Amino acid sequence: MPSNANPFEEAAEKARKETNEALSEELVSLTPIRAEELAKMLPTQGDKEEFARLMAAVNAATTHNEKVAAIRQNIGNFTKAAVKLLQTAV
Numbered sequence: 001m002p003s004n005a006n007p008f009e010e011a012a013e014k015a016r017k018e019t020n021e022a023l024s025e026e027l028v029s030l031t032p033i034r035a036e037e038l039a040k041m042l043p044t045q046g047d048k049e050e051f052a053r054l055m056a057a058v059n060a061a062t063t064h065n066e067k068v069a070a071i072r073q074n075i076g077n078f079t080k081a082a083v084k085l086l087q088t089a090v
Contacts, residue, residue: 006012020042028035043051071078 024035024038024042027033027038033041
């Protein structure tokens, strides 16, 4: 549902609906699928929101895993620096 924050949001939503209807009619004419069956296959707003949450979780996990990999890759350098620092301090 448009929030009117973007002046083009309402027009874009209308265009999206019209495009989906036109494309679904075209798909129905090309396949033996009925319009009702096709409508059930198309993603809903809830599907899109769930997908966005899933992608956020995947991106967060990826960032964490990349940080862990970088630490593992550079642990030797960290160890050398720590030993050198301790030698200077002692």
